[in-house]
Amino acid sequence: MDAETPSPLAPGKLYRFAWSFYLGLALAGIVWIGVARRIIPLALFVDRERWWLDLAIGTGAGLLLLGLWSGTGRVSPLARDLEDRLARLLGPLSFADAMGLALLSGFAEELFFRGAVQGSVGWIIATALFGLLHSGPGRAFRLWTLFACLAGAAFGLLMQWRGNLLAPMTGHFLVNAVNLYRLGRRADMFGRLAEDDTQNPTEI
Numbered sequence: 001m002d003a004e005t006p007s008p009l010a011p012g013k014l015y016r017f018a019w020s021f022y023l024g025l026a027l028a029g030i031v032w033i034g035v036a037r038r039i040i041p042l043a044l045f046v047d048r049e050r051w052w053l054d055l056a057i058g059t060g061a062g063l064l065l066l067g068l069w070s071g072t073g074r075v076s077p078l079a080r081d082l083e084d085r086l087a088r089l090l091g092p093l094s095f096a097d098a099m100g101l102a103l104l105s106g107f108a109e110e111l112f113f114r115g116a117v118q119g120s121v122g123w124i125i126a127t128a129l130f131g132l133l134h135s136g137p138g139r140a141f142r143l144w145t146l147f148a149c150l151a152g153a154a155f156g157l158l159m160q161w162r163g164n165l166l167a168p169m170t171g172h173f174l175v176n177a178v179n180l181y182r183l184g185r186r187a188d189m190f191g192r193l194a195e196d197d198t199q200n201p202t203e204i
Contacts, residue, residue, distance in 0.1 A: 013091070014089050014090050014091065015090060015091060015093065015097065015101065018101055018105065019101065019104065022101075022104045022105050022107075022108040022109070023104070023108070025108040025109065025111075025112045026104075026107060026108035026111055026112065028112055028116070029108065029111035029112035029115055029116040030111070032112070032116035032117075032120070033111075033115055033116050033119065036116070036119070036120055043163075043164060044115060044164060044165060045164060045165050045166060045169075046164055046165075046166045047162070047163070047164050047166070051166060054162050054164065054166040054167040054170070055166060055167070055170055057158065057162065057167045057170075058158065058166060058167035058168060058169065058170025058171040058174070059170055059171065059174060060171075061154055061155075061158060061167065061168075061170075061171035062170065062171035062172070062173070062174030062175050063174065065150075065151050065154065065171065065175050066174070066175055066178055066179075068147075068150075069147060069175075069179070072143075072147075076143070078139060078140050078143050079140075079143060081140045082140040082141065082143055082144055083182075083183065083186060084186070084190075085136075085140055085141075086144075086183050087183045087184075087186035087187040087190060088187060088190060090180075090183050090184065090187055091184075091187050092184055092185075092187045092188040092191055093180060093181070093183070093184025093187070094184070095181060097180075097184065098177060098180040098181040098184050099177055099181075101176070101180055102173050102176035102177035102180050103173055103177075105172075105176050106169050106170075106172035106173035106175075106176050107169055107173075109130070109133075109172060110155065110159075110165050110168045110169045110172055111165065113126045113127075113129065113130045113152065113155075113156075114126060114155055114156055114159040114165060114168050115159075115165055117129060118156055118159060118160075123153075123156045123157070123160060126152070126156055127149055127152040127153045127156050128149070130148060130149070130151075130152035131145050131146070131148045131149035131152060132145070133148070134147075134148035151172075151175065154171070155168035155171060155172060156168070158171065
């Protein structure tokens, strides 16, 4: 096995781990903010008067990040290699699976990194820690870390600008929803190709 290739997980195992991880991350964020502020205000999550603007800004930011990643994939074989690796690790996902995980991950990561960490120690440290969370062995995963740092910086700036989590959560959900769905379909394609190879082995 290539030294840069992470050990493969059984289909669905990484997905189940992700749910447990993000639930734990959300709980950690809630505890952190609760201890630091003594209360978790609704205003941290949404501006009740201008929520529609935050929703639109977050959607725009998510679309820009998706466009950037799509363009990177067109010109960089490293990006395509990364997607192949992530798809194999993640396994096939249904539309509902992808949307559910995108919703949870977007909420949990923004609550923890932008709501708790950034609110306590600042934008730079929160962005760096967010990038480190998205890391792995090999050059392809370093590209993932770089893109995560860029996305984390953007979400952090949205938090500073808008003063609540709705815009970064919306953008984060959109990026994760589209990419998780794409990776799930990619993993399903790999599975079908493997089945075809098993059922129709090439004669030598």
